[in-house]
Amino acid sequence: MTYIIDGNELADSIRADLEDSVETLTDEDITPGLATVLMSDDPASETYVSMKQKACEEIGMESFHVEIDPEAPAEELYDTIEDLNEDPEVHGILVQLPVPDHVDEERVLNEIDPMKDVDGFHPENVGRMVTGNARFKPCTPHGVIKMIEDAGVDTEGKDVTVVGRSNIVGKPVANLLMQKTDNGNATVTVCHSRTQNLEEKTKNADIVIAAAGVPEMIDGSMLSEGQTVIDVGTNRVDGELVGDVEFESAKDVVDAISPVPGGVGPMTITMLLYNTVKAAGLQNDVEVEL
Numbered sequence: 070m071t072y073i074i075d076g077n078e079l080a081d082s083i084r085a086d087l088e089d090s091v092e093t094l095t096d097e098d099i100t101p102g103l104a105t106v107l108m109s110d111d112p113a114s115e116t117y118v119s120m121k122q123k124a125c126e127e128i129g130m131e132s133f134h135v136e137i138d139p140e141a142p143a144e145e146l147y148d149t150i151e152d153l154n155e156d157p158e159v160h161g162i163l164v165q166l167p168v169p170d171h172v173d174e175e176r177v178l179n180e181i182d183p184m185k186d187v188d189g190f191h192p193e194n195v196g197r198m199v200t201g202n203a204r205f206k207p208c209t210p211h212g213v214i215k216m217i218e219d220a221g222v223d224t225e226g227k228d229v230t231v232v233g234r235s236n237i238v239g240k241p242v243a244n245l246l247m248q249k250t251d252n253g254n255a256t257v258t259v260c261h262s263r264t265q266n267l268e269e270k271t272k273n274a275d276i277v278i279a280a281a282g283v284p285e286m287i288d289g290s291m292l293s294e295g296q297t298v299i300d301v302g303t304n305r306v307d308g309e310l311v312g313d314v315e316f317e318s319a320k321d322v323v324d325a326i327s328p329v330p331g332g333v334g335p336m337t338i339t340m341l342l343y344n345t346v347k348a349a350g351l352q353n354d355v356e357v358e359l
């Protein structure tokens with residue numbers, strides 16, 4: 070029987086634990102607070118932001134929201150970040166990407182106080198992760214690792230193929246998996262659009278992580294028995310969400326697989342809450358169990 074890695078169920082159990090950590094902080098008069106900043110009128114971005122706000126409130130956290138007109142000067146966004154950096158009630162700051170073309174995305178990531186960078190994209194936090202001393206693990210990669218753990222798979226010594234090399238998914242997930250830590254110690258192959266013989270790389274891995282953003286590009290014929298497959302892809306095709314893996318043919322081949330929707334998506338939001346609770350603890354010198 071193929072094990073279907075249920076992202077909603079796993080997210081619920083992690084959120085229940087996080088609720089206890091939030092209580093530890095509120096007992097000290099600290100309510101973990103996440104500020105979301107939206108400078109876009111893209112409906113998908115609006116939905117993501119409101120899901121994040123709702124998730125915060127559900128576990129007793131505070132959520133703050135700033136909306137900036139996408140036509141406004143970039144300075145308005147930089148100034149907003151500066152204000153949020155100074156606000157003691159805000160422990161985590163999330164600027165919903167992408168930002169409009171006239172805004173310098175790299176500057177946005179640099180402006181966020183690294184202690185409040187709950188996305189884990191600030192160069193200081195990226196550097197810490199790469200050198201094996203992560204402060205905030207990026208949310209989607211962290212969620213992926215929790216899902217592999219949920220499937221009962223020890224990554225030590227395993228061959229992992231990651232399809233995709235973006236800064237937000239492919240590179241950090243590859244990096245975390247190769248670290249000399251629990252849930253690491255894997256041998257990682259990172260594939261991208263110039264990779265040759267992709268099928269050979271996916272077929273020969275123990276774990277496949279698909280994060281290319283190409284609908285159903287990996288089907289059962291590119292996979293093997295015994296594998297664990299995590300599908301990060303979120304693609305809208307004819308109004309429906311599909312992953313990068315063709316679920317129906319893949320699930321008959323592999324040992325464990327995550328579906329889309331109901332896989333990585335809910336885990337990404339959960340790990341954002343996790344990082345915000347961690348940030349609130351760090352900023353107030355309160356030890357929280359995570």
Ligand code: NDP
Binds near residue numbers: 263281333334
């Ligand atoms: P990017 O577009 O930034 O990166 C895609 C990567 O896939 C690139 O490295 C690209 O290669 C590679 N790629 C594209 N086509 C192919 C191909 N045919 N063969 C091999 N590699 C290929 O995407 P993201 O990393 O931001 O996101 C990836 C997917 O994950 C998207 O569907 C996105 O919506 C989803 N996502 C889901 C999240 C969730 O919470 N569920 C969170 C974040 C992302 P190259 O570098 O050469 O261009």
